[in-house]
Amino acid sequence: DIQMTQSPSTLSASVGDRVTITCRASQTIRDWLAWYQQKPGKAPKLLIYKASSLESGVPSRFSGSGSGTEFTLTISSLQPDDFATYYCQQYNTYSFGRGTKLEIK
């Protein structure tokens, strides 16, 4: 089974900050990686697929990069609406990372 390790588990930041979340796969997954945003009581929302492709309607301040086993999600300038939990997912066998909670500093 492919394990996905996300870091950090919690991230404190301020509006306007640039933040980066990392996801590491236990074996190569090419670019079969997605990032989701989830707010309390809501379903996850797709942000990025194929490691770096921005889902339609998602603000351009979100970007993804990486291939193989190392991936990053970057938010270039945090907005108040961005404080949420972020998950990576490999869709070779569909497992998720444990999540990164992005909190207001």
Next chain:
Amino acid sequence: EVQLVQSGAEVKKPGEPLKISCQGSGYGFINYWIAWVRQTPGQGLEWMGIIYPFNSETRYSPSFQGQVTFSVDKSLSTAYLQWSSLKASDTAVYYCARQRITMTSDAFDMWGQGTMVTVSS
């Protein structure tokens, strides 16, 4: 509107059966794989498996194989997740989600609102 709408919250006792639903609308339901995802506070998001409504081809996560059953009713554009005998450890929020592309594995671009299942004696 393109959406997945799930059935409402359930409260059940251990040993009871349960079937929850996920109805798609606004798109060609039978042409997109539907995944089921469990979310618990301790375990985060867990992929349970996936079903292709066109022919009911199903793939289960090894962690859920034999524990749950997926099915579809194409005439109702609805996918189902069922348990024959619930356990307390099945208490969670269950999401259905649509896979973006049919011909290969892909991300989930649309999610239902979630169904809370509580199993308690």
